[in-house]
Amino acid sequence: MSEEIKTTEQTVSKPAAKKRIFSGVQPSGLLTIGNYIGAIRNWKTLSSEYDCIYCVVDEHAITVRQVPADLRRRTYETLAIYIACGLSPEDNVLFVQSHVHQHAELSWILGCYTMFGELSRMTQFKDKSAKNADNINAGLFTYPVLMAADILLYQADLVPVGLDQKQHLELARVIAERFNGVYGDTFVVPDGYFPKVGMKINSLADPTKKMSKSDTNPNGYVAILDDPDTIIRKFRRAVTDSDTEVRYGEGKDGINNLMTIYSAFTGRTYDEIEAEFEGKGYGDFKNAVGETVADGLRPVREEFDRLMKDKAYLEGVMKDGAAKASNVAVRTLSKVQRKLGFVQVK
Numbered sequence: 001m002s003e004e005i006k007t008t009e010q011t012v013s014k015p016a017a018k019k020r021i022f023s024g025v026q027p028s029g030l031l032t033i034g035n036y037i038g039a040i041r042n043w044k045t046l047s048s049e050y051d052c053i054y055c056v057v058d059e060h061a062i063t064v065r066q067v068p069a070d071l072r073r074r075t076y077e078t079l080a081i082y083i084a085c086g087l088s089p090e091d092n093v094l095f096v097q098s099h100v101h102q103h104a105e106l107s108w109i110l111g112c113y114t115m116f117g118e119l120s121r122m123t124q125f126k127d128k129s130a131k132n133a134d135n136i137n138a139g140l141f142t143y144p145v146l147m148a149a150d151i152l153l154y155q156a157d158l159v160p161v162g163l164d165q166k167q168h169l170e171l172a173r174v175i176a177e178r179f180n181g182v183y184g185d186t187f188v189v190p191d192g193y194f195p196k197v198g199m200k201i202n203s204l205a206d207p208t209k210k211m212s213k214s215d216t217n218p219n220g221y222v223a224i225l226d227d228p229d230t231i232i233r234k235f236r237r238a239v240t241d242s243d244t245e246v247r248y249g250e251g252k253d254g255i256n257n258l259m260t261i262y263s264a265f266t267g268r269t270y271d272e273i274e275a276e277f278e279g280k281g282y283g284d285f286k287n288a289v290g291e292t293v294a295d296g297l298r299p300v301r302e303e304f305d306r307l308m309k310d311k312a313y314l315e316g317v318m319k320d321g322a323a324k325a326s327n328v329a330v331r332t333l334s335k336v337q338r339k340l341g342f343v344q345v346k
């Protein structure tokens, strides 16, 4: 059953009861269990209930210098990870951002409805400019506008992301409301979806900081594609504290982080985890976390290896996904351009 939603010009077909989801990951490094727990895992859970569009956001990745061959390879890999994590291309729209040119076009327009001061307040901009002091480019600054364009282009109702994207998402809402305020209802104002457990997974080397795929210390993150021995070794080396009790609490950032990861992979509550490891030391706990994560990711890794051998299949998914995404993107952009007063000739 499909309900016809009237836009001013065209008729967009959207399933009656299903709301739409949009989200994406940058192909800028090895995807970590932070990306998995904070985002991709939840995309899969939401996938049956929503009309889902998941994007490999390659245009976002170039705000930081990328080696072209690496970017190309990671774009395939990121798509393969989506599929290996259970997001089937039949049930979800999976595509690459640069294959749908409307993202960049809408981004320009929305940039004219975003204030310099708003972008200056973005904490990720401040962090990334500190880390890339020799390359504080305008793209790094306007990055949240492109992210807003990604979301608003698809009239997404819900955006499942980790905590680090909350500020960007809030800005997307402000931009949508501002535009709607001037031109009348144009964009759906999106809500964020943050997982109850794991919206911020921290580094294993410094548990006060977010786990990041661009970390130069490989012991800080666990990549989705790390082999089981590496995963177990990284968890064994995880920084904890001088206490010995496996308990969630203040001043125990390392243990809290490991408990969160363990909880995300086993579904157990913190109380259950504390009971399970009562009387046991950190060593036993770290081993258990490492083995559980290695086991949990094994099927993902195996499916990933299989998919990466079939580039033609992945390219087919990209093409098909881009065509489906474009159908929606063309309509939103055209609606926006008409509202702005751009002349449209048929």
Ligand code: TYM
Binding pocket: 022, 023, 024, 025, 026, 027, 034, 035, 036, 037, 038, 039, 040, 057, 060, 146, 147, 150, 151, 159, 160, 161, 162, 163, 164, 165, 168, 198, 199, 200, 201, 202, 210, 211, 212
């Ligand atoms: P990116 O590529 O940095 O991360 C992808 C997703 O993973 C989440 N995440 C984490 N969650 C918990 N703990 C962590 N340590 C952790 N690290 C990353 C992120 O919150 C994100 O959900 N700007 C976005 C990509 C993007 C996007 C979009 C997302 C571009 N356009 C539109 C949603 C909608 C980014 O850089 O994510």
